[in-house]
Structure formats: structure tokens, C-alpha cells
Amino acid sequence: MSADSGKFSGTLPYAATTLLVECAAYQSRLIPIQRSTGKASVVVIIPLLPVTEQAKNKPYRQTEQTAYVQDNETRSAGHDTAGVQRGIFRVFDATRNTPLPATVCFFFTKSGRKTCLTTNASGQVSLAFRERDIVALEASASDYEPYAGNLVIEQLGGSSVKHAIPMNRTLTLLAVEAKGATRCMIRVGQQIVPLTVLQPGRFAAYDLLPGQYELSIGYGKHAVQRTVDLRSGLNWTSFTKSADTIAIVKSPRPATAPEPSVRNHELAPSLLSIDSIPMIYFEQSSYVLRPDSQRVLQQVAQYMKTHPDYTLEITGHTDNVGTPSLNQTLSMYRAMVTASFLARQGVDDDRFIKAGLGGNQPLATNDTEINKARNRRVSLKLISTR
Structure with missing residues (x-):
């Protein structure tokens, strides 16, 4: 059971193979446990991610099913478009909003019929419903958790209705324990991404794909490097500085990023104007901090460490691409990543006020790519506690 903060702790038996996480109003997560030697x-x-409540003519997860009985009213089962x-x-990745190759099966309550379809390049399938019914649907895609939902068909007016089927990729979690370490980074493609600091010497990542990665654990001005093979589910590894001193190398520099469409204006080292901290911008559907954003945050952290009487409001925002619920989640991730980076610079986490507003407060109209880029941001505001 978690506290109000969303944190929980427990002991996993060695024989455990799966971790089930359930929370009211949120989708359950089933996480395989990858074995590691020792305790x-x-x-x-x-x-x-939030669940979708039961509704008519709109898919919702079967976990949200409540008592519902259709009346015996019948409609034309022929080919008249008025009775269809x-x-x-559309089947898509719930976090990245990208289309998925998937199989979608429909189970009709009244006839007992089953129909399975494969999505096209846009992640879509289409089907004509010719009678009022309660239809179960299941979607499956490689490396994704199965989707099980229901669809109540009530309206047969010849219209086309678009439905969204968001699917959760099977989580690939990484936990790193490295006593005395000040930072932990992982190479993802050509980028070097910092892991989130959860406790001193404990780091975590939660948006990875299965595969081989290079980890870098920082001790002062040097780092220990190690290659890790991650599988779907919960992975963990530990570092000890004394055992790995032979592998100490210079800390890697972040890979050069392409010229961004919206640039951050760098703060003066003394942070002369605390009322005009530059925005932190993000790429489409991403919550990875860009190198220019990290430079701004380093200066914000420096100011906060020398001015302990300030707290910081960290508010995440998105453009209008994607559903409101997904954008709400993405905006909160952006705020959390920003706070985690500042915490790694030595600022206490209890000095942050984090919020995610989705696309509800755009800076610009979302009519061009440049304007959308301006809306994919985190705003920072220092507040005096005196």
C-alpha cells in the first residue's frame, strides 16, 4: 500500500516473477521481475496512466465495467447505412502517441461472433457495427501489455466514429545502487541521459527499451563505466567504487544535439533577474532534457543553493498533439525530470512545487510547428519563503 505521496515499499520473495501495481483511477501495470544474484x-x-471511464460508443477498459443492460429495442440488421x-x-503507444502494428479482436455479445483485424501503417482498423450490442475488444502488439476493453454500441445512424486504443509498452525499469556516487548516466543511441536520483546513491530510469546500454556512474570528476543488458520488466544492478576502480575513466560529455527550433536563453551566472528565468523546452512527445536546458538548470540550482529562502514552482506544459489525458501525464513527467535534475545538483526535493497542466495554458496558438515547439515547455518561478 502506498502513502499519499505515491511511494510504497515492500519485500519481494526470491521466487517472485511478477510485480502487479494497482491504483484506483489508474491502469494496472504488470511488471516482470528480472533475476539478480543476492539480496x-x-x-x-x-x-x-489514468483509465477511461465507462461510456457509450467509446472504448473503455474492462476493469471500469459497471452494471449495464441494453433494452430489447431492435434495429435493422441489414445493409441500410442508417442502421450502421x-x-x-487507432492503436498507438500511450506515451509516445505513435501508431502500432497490432491485432485487434472483437467479440460480439449477441451473436457470439469473433472478428480479428490487423492494423494498417497508420495503426488503424475499421469495422461496421450493424446492431446495438456490447462488444468486447482485445488488442495485442509485440512488447506491449495486452489491451482488454469494452464498447457499448448504441447509435446506428450511418456515421463514422473514431476510437482511441492506447497501449502501454511493457515497462523496462532500471534501478542502480552506487554508494557514494553523485551521478548516473546512460547512453541511449547518440544521447547520454541522466538517471533520476531517488535517494543518495540510488538512481532509476523508467522509459527505456530492452537492449544493451552503457552505464556511467560518477564519483567526483571520474566515472565507472559498465555495459548492461536490459530486459522487459524490473532490472537492477549495483556498483562499488573500490571494486570498479580499474574501470574509472573520464566522465563522458553529452552528445552534440541538433540545433533546436526553440532555444533557451542562458541565465547570467549571478541570476540577476529571478522573475525572468528562461523556459525549458522539449522535443515532440519527449521529456528528455536537452543540453541547453541543462545549462539553464545548473545556474538555477547554483542560485537556489546560495539562496535557501526560495522555493521553485516547476510547471510542465505540452502542445495540442495527443489526447488531453496523455498530455497531462507527459507534462507532469517533464516537471518531474526537471526537478530530478535540480536535485542531482544538490537542491533538496522538498523545495520544489511540481505541476503538470497538459496543453491547457499554451503560450502560442498550435497552428505551426514553431508555435507548438514554444508550448512544449517547463516554466520555472522562484518564490520567496520569507
């Missing part, structure tokens, strides 16, 4: 104290982040509802179903 370990693991600290991880487990992201959850054409459903267009």
Missing part, C-alpha cells in the same frame, strides 16, 4: 534494495519509478455505425480504431 538487493531496489528503488524504482513506476509511471501510471462504422468504427475506426
Whole structure:
């Protein structure tokens, strides 16, 4: 059971193979446990997404099913377009909003019929419903958790109705224990991404894909490097500085990023104007901090460490691409990543006020790519506690 903060702790038996995380109003997560030798104290982040409540003519997860009985009213089962509802179903990654190759199966309550379809390049399937019914649907895609939902068909007016089927990629979590370490980074493609600091010497990542990665653990001006093979589920590893001193190398520099469409204006080293901290910008559907954002945050952290009577409001925002619920989650991730970076610079986490507003407060109209880029941001505001 978690506290109000969303944190929980417990002991996993050695024979445990799966971790089930359930929370009211959020989708459950089923996480395979990858074995590791010996005992370990693991600290991880487990992201959850909100569920969709039961509704008519709109898919919702079967976990949200409540008592519902259709009346015996019948409609034409022929081919008259007035007695048809054409459903267009888009299957996509719930976090990245990208289309998925998937199989979608429909189970009709009244006839007992089952129909399975494969998505096209846009992640879509379409199907004509010719009678009022309660239809179960299941979607499956490689490396994703199965989607099980229901669809109540009530309206047969010849219209086309678009439906969204968001799917959760099977989580690949990484927990790193490295006593005395001040930082932990992982190479993802050509980028070097910092892991989130959860406790002193404990780091975590929660948005990875299965595969081989290079970890870098920082001790002062040097780092220990290690290659790790991650599988779907919960992975963990530990470092000891004394055992790994032979592998100490210079800390890697972040890979050069492409010229961004919206640049951050760097703060003066003395942070002369605390009322005009530059925005932190993000790429589309991403919550990875860019190098120019990190430079701004380093100066914000420097100011906060020398001015302990300030707290910091960290507010995440998105453009209008994607559903409101997904954008709400993405905006909160952006705020959390920003706070985690500042914490790694030595600022106490209890000095942050984090919020995610989705796309509800755009700086610009979302009519061009440049304007959308301006809206993919985190705003920072220092507040005096005196």
C-alpha cells in the first residue's frame, strides 16, 4: 500500500516473477521481475496512466465495467447505412502517441461472433457495427501489455466514429545502487541521459527499451563505466567504487544535439533577474532534457543553493498533439525530470512545487510547428519563503 505521496515499499520473495501495481483511477501495470544474484534494495519509478471511464460508443477498459443492460429495442440488421455505425480504431503507444502494428479482436455479445483485424501503417482498423450490442475488444502488439476493453454500441445512424486504443509498452525499469556516487548516466543511441536520483546513491530510469546500454556512474570528476543488458520488466544492478576502480575513466560529455527550433536563453551566472528565468523546452512527445536546458538548470540550482529562502514552482506544459489525458501525464513527467535534475545538483526535493497542466495554458496558438515547439515547455518561478 502506498502513502499519499505515491511511494510504497515492500519485500519481494526470491521466487517472485511478477510485480502487479494497482491504483484506483489508474491502469494496472504488470511488471516482470528480472533475476539478480543476492539480496538487493531496489528503488524504482513506476509511471501510471489514468483509465477511461465507462461510456457509450467509446472504448473503455474492462476493469471500469459497471452494471449495464441494453433494452430489447431492435434495429435493422441489414445493409441500410442508417442502421450502421462504422468504427475506426487507432492503436498507438500511450506515451509516445505513435501508431502500432497490432491485432485487434472483437467479440460480439449477441451473436457470439469473433472478428480479428490487423492494423494498417497508420495503426488503424475499421469495422461496421450493424446492431446495438456490447462488444468486447482485445488488442495485442509485440512488447506491449495486452489491451482488454469494452464498447457499448448504441447509435446506428450511418456515421463514422473514431476510437482511441492506447497501449502501454511493457515497462523496462532500471534501478542502480552506487554508494557514494553523485551521478548516473546512460547512453541511449547518440544521447547520454541522466538517471533520476531517488535517494543518495540510488538512481532509476523508467522509459527505456530492452537492449544493451552503457552505464556511467560518477564519483567526483571520474566515472565507472559498465555495459548492461536490459530486459522487459524490473532490472537492477549495483556498483562499488573500490571494486570498479580499474574501470574509472573520464566522465563522458553529452552528445552534440541538433540545433533546436526553440532555444533557451542562458541565465547570467549571478541570476540577476529571478522573475525572468528562461523556459525549458522539449522535443515532440519527449521529456528528455536537452543540453541547453541543462545549462539553464545548473545556474538555477547554483542560485537556489546560495539562496535557501526560495522555493521553485516547476510547471510542465505540452502542445495540442495527443489526447488531453496523455498530455497531462507527459507534462507532469517533464516537471518531474526537471526537478530530478535540480536535485542531482544538490537542491533538496522538498523545495520544489511540481505541476503538470497538459496543453491547457499554451503560450502560442498550435497552428505551426514553431508555435507548438514554444508550448512544449517547463516554466520555472522562484518564490520567496520569507
